[in-house]
Amino acid sequence: MNHYDAIIIGAGGAGMFCAATAGKRGRSVLILDHSKKLGAKILISGGGRCNFTNLEATHQNYVSENPHFCKSAFARYSPWDFLELINKHGIAYHEKKLGQQFCDGSAQQIVNLLKSECDEAKVKIQLDCQVYKVSRIEESATTRFEVSSSKGSFTCESIVVATGGLSIPKIGATGFGYTIAKQFGLKIIPTRAALDGFTLSQADARDFGDLSGLAVDTMTSVNGMNFRENILFTHAGLSGPATLQASLHWNPGDEVHFNLAPETDALEWFLAKKKSGSKSLVKNLLGELIPSRLADRFLEVYFPPDSPMNTMPLTQVPDQPIKDLCAKVNDWIIIPAGTVGYNKAEVTRGGVDTDELSSKTMESKKVPGLYFVGEVVDVTGWLGGYNFQWAWASGNACGSSL
Ligand SMILES: Cc1cc2nc3c(=O)[nH]c(=O)nc-3n(C[C@H](O)[C@H](O)[C@H](O)COP(=O)(O)OP(=O)(O)OC[C@H]3O[C@@H](n4cnc5c(N)ncnc54)[C@H](O)[C@@H]3O)c2cc1C
Numbered sequence: 001m002n003h004y005d006a007i008i009i010g011a012g013g014a015g016m017f018c019a020a021t022a023g024k025r026g027r028s029v030l031i032l033d034h035s036k037k038l039g040a041k042i043l044i045s046g047g048g049r050c051n052f053t054n055l056e057a058t059h060q061n062y063v064s065e066n067p068h069f070c071k072s073a074f075a076r077y078s079p080w081d082f083l084e085l086i087n088k089h090g091i092a093y094h095e096k097k098l099g100q101q102f103c104d105g106s107a108q109q110i111v112n113l114l115k116s117e118c119d120e121a122k123v124k125i126q127l128d129c130q131v132y133k134v135s136r137i138e139e140s141a142t143t144r145f146e147v148s149s150s151k152g153s154f155t156c157e158s159i160v161v162a163t164g165g166l167s168i169p170k171i172g173a174t175g176f177g178y179t180i181a182k183q184f185g186l187k188i189i190p191t192r193a194a195l196d197g198f199t200l201s202q203a204d205a206r207d208f209g210d211l212s213g214l215a216v217d218t219m220t221s222v223n224g225m226n227f228r229e230n231i232l233f234t235h236a237g238l239s240g241p242a243t244l245q246a247s248l249h250w251n252p253g254d255e256v257h258f259n260l261a262p263e264t265d266a267l268e269w270f271l272a273k274k275k276s277g278s279k280s281l282v283k284n285l286l287g288e289l290i291p292s293r294l295a296d297r298f299l300e301v302y303f304p305p306d307s308p309m310n311t312m313p314l315t316q317v318p319d320q321p322i323k324d325l326c327a328k329v330n331d332w333i334i335i336p337a338g339t340v341g342y343n344k345a346e347v348t349r350g351g352v353d354t355d356e357l358s359s360k361t362m363e364s365k366k367v368p369g370l371y372f373v374g375e376v377v378d379v380t381g382w383l384g385g386y387n388f389q390w391a392w393a394s395g396n397a398c399g400s401s402l
Helices: 013-024 071-076 079-088 108-120 176-183 202-211 241-249 266-275 282-289 292-302 319-330 386-399
Strands: 003-009 029-032 051-054 093-095 100-103 124-126 131-140 143-149 152-161 188-194 215-217 219-222 225-227 230-233 237-239 256-259 332-334 347-352 370-372
Touching (some): 003 143, 029 152, 051 386, 079 386, 176 347, 188 241, 202 292, 219 241, 225 241, 241 256, 266 319, 282 292, 282 319
Parallel strands (some): 152 370
Antiparallel strands (some): 051 100, 131 143, 143 152, 188 347, 215 230, 219 225, 230 237
16 A cells, blocks of 8 residues: 555654654654664664653743743643653653652663554554655645555655754754755754764863763753753763753853852952961862862963962952952853754754644645654754653644644
């Protein structure tokens, strides 16, 4: 049989979830994916344990030109609904922090769950299939699209684009979803790598690049968003959870602020030490507030070798340079050169403009029968299980209406 009620392009989380939902409602569904492996991105997610949802997820955890768009899908499929499915499949899980749910075992269990839901719903999955072309045909109400592929031609009433974003091309990410959207005249919000951390300017890379491997507890802030988590110095720049989060909210040229001693007012602390007659060198004291490798580097980079900051006991150091140093400790400002890019990014920001889609069904307002779900849509979650929750909820919204 080459005709289906729905053909879904992309066998990732959103595509498989959508397929199972539609299949259980009696729809005949075919999924096509060019990858040889099912759910490749799920397998590498959450450090191999898949952070499959976040119990605190609301529309406020997503970046989109229209942050209200995802509300309807979340109202009909919540993180608790996915937990119920996890329990149905007997998958052991745990909360790591801040509502983030991970498999105790491995991400393979989530792929197995999705595959088994698809099997139960009699969904056909065709891997290793190059999709060449999607065309619209107007023969009848039940045959609206033709898909030509390396495994032959198929027709369907509805076509669902679930091809994800551009992140991690080496495991099969492509811009095919955006190409189809453009082909049918849908607007795209410009895409950008996100949840990928920052690259440093030449000067900052020279000064701090060799601190690679150093983790620092921070309050990281960008454009009014604050993240109380670690940053990690790398060869290329800055990584770690706080920096990944910040990269989602950053635009080129924006400052990123790091409070490197988030529990301490550094100036008050230093002045109290000075008043109590501390004869220690500033760098040794600073090493009590921030990691000593970073403390040494701050003193080298921001003060000349013969500065009292580098040579005198604290009691003999004037207050002004102490103030200058403490301002940097509590508010170190970086203007990144850029973000790390699609090869490392967990997600792609931007995508199919939500104005083009029904928030109830994910169907194109212009082209009946054409749907977009998951990361290809301009809805991008923070780090912490939010992106999979969008994949499930948008897949459910679409699958329930096919
Ligand atoms: C390293 C990493 C870790 C992550 N960890 C987490 C996490 O723990 N929690 C979380 O919530 N999110 C995480 N994410 C994000 C999350 O994986 C994605 O947001 C989610 O997988 C998107 O689902 P999707 O189904 O929309 O797209 P995808 O999972 O990307 O699936 C798209 C599918 O479409 C196929 N495809 C693409 N182009 C074509 C084409 N031209 N023809 C045919 N098929 C095509 C691909 O092969 C793929 O199978 C992580 C991402 C990465 C990269």
